[in-house]
Amino acid sequence: MEDLLKTVANILRSSKNAVVLTGAGISAESGIPTFRGTNGLWKKYRAEDLATPFAFQRNPRLVWEWYAWRMDLISKAKPNPAHITLAEMEKEGIIKAVITQNVDGLHFRAGSKNVIELHGNIWRIKCVNCNWKTVLNSPPSQIPPICEKCGGLMRPDVVWFHEPLPQDALHEAFKLAAQSDVMLIIGTSGVVQPAASLPLITREHGGTLIEINVTDTPLTPICQYTLRGKAGEILPKIHKHLKNTD
Numbered sequence: 001m002e003d004l005l006k007t008v009a010n011i012l013r014s015s016k017n018a019v020v021l022t023g024a025g026i027s028a029e030s031g032i033p034t035f036r037g038t039n040g041l042w043k044k045y046r047a048e049d050l051a052t053p054f055a056f057q058r059n060p061r062l063v064w065e066w067y068a069w070r071m072d073l074i075s076k077a078k079p080n081p082a083h084i085t086l087a088e089m090e091k092e093g094i095i096k097a098v099i100t101q102n103v104d105g106l107h108f109r110a111g112s113k114n115v116i117e118l119h120g121n122i123w124r125i126k127c128v129n130c131n132w133k134t135v136l137n138s139p140p141s142q143i144p145p146i147c148e149k150c151g152g153l154m155r156p157d158v159v160w161f162h163e164p165l166p167q168d169a170l171h172e173a174f175k176l177a178a179q180s181d182v183m184l185i186i187g188t189s190g191v192v193q194p195a196a197s198l199p200l201i202t203r204e205h206g207g208t209l210i211e212i213n214v215t216d217t218p219l220t221p222i223c224q225y226t227l228r229g230k231a232g233e234i235l236p237k238i239h240k241h242l243k244n245t246d
């Protein structure tokens with residue numbers, strides 16, 4: 001493992017355009033449950049059953065209860081050593097950007113500047129009727145929250161299944177993926193599109209893929225390097241090797 005960490009540190013040090021793709025696993029050590037895997041269920045529901053426009057139409061209260069629960073956890077969570085190390089690596093010029101599927105905002109709170117939020121941000125909410133938007137800093141006191149302008153239903157301004165991703169963020173992410181010579185893929189199950197295609201773009205352009213995850217994923221076979229373990233433990237170790245030029 002030490003040799004592998006050293007090798008990965010050397011690859012990052014000599015890279016010109018390293019980018020990072022993160023998923024829910026990077027925030028697991030901050031106490032925010034992932035979507036899939038053993039602790040990935042809220043009550044009996046899967047993310048695919050709640051994070052859809054149909055689920056919201058059918059039962060806005062249920063969907064909001066789930067989001068209010070996640071908002072509460074996120075408001076109490078702190079960035080962990082994985083988020084913090086990525087912010088430091090950006091300051092040091094080792095990585096250029098973080099493309100995240102997470103809506104928790106923890107990369108920004110850790111100090112990362114160039115963060116592309118592919119799936120939106122949980123604190124932004126919008127009216128399904130008139131599109132009026134506002135930002136919360138705690139779970140809404142009334143569920144479901146009602147639009148101040150038109151009385152319509154407010155929803156989280158996040159990307160749900162069957163919905164398109166924000167055009168600007170998607171465009172930027174694909175551009176970064178095509179340009180990057182190294183992509184660090186951290187804590188994502190690699191099953192949700194189009195985010196899961198970004199590593200393929202980097203690979204097709206000759207870039208090197210490095211995965212950090214506690215388990216194998218569908219992306220593992222196309223990664224040149226895989227580091228098995230917790231992001232909050234592995235990233236600080238890589239960072240330490242980056243500083244030693246042995």
Ligand code: OAD
Pocket residue numbers: 022023024025026028029034035036037040047048051101102119159160161186187188189190191192212213214215217229230231232
């Ligand atoms: P998932 O919940 O699908 O996957 C989390 C991944 O993190 C799994 O591969 C775990 O093995 C890994 N993992 C867990 N703990 C870890 C740790 N401490 N260190 C490193 N890896 C760890 O989350 P995503 O891939 O982000 O979208 O899911 C993608 C999208 O599906 C989410 O953005 C969300 C969800 O439905 C929407 O809501 C639209």
Ligand code: ZN
Pocket residue numbers: 127128129130131132147148149150151152
């Ligand atoms: Zn409205």
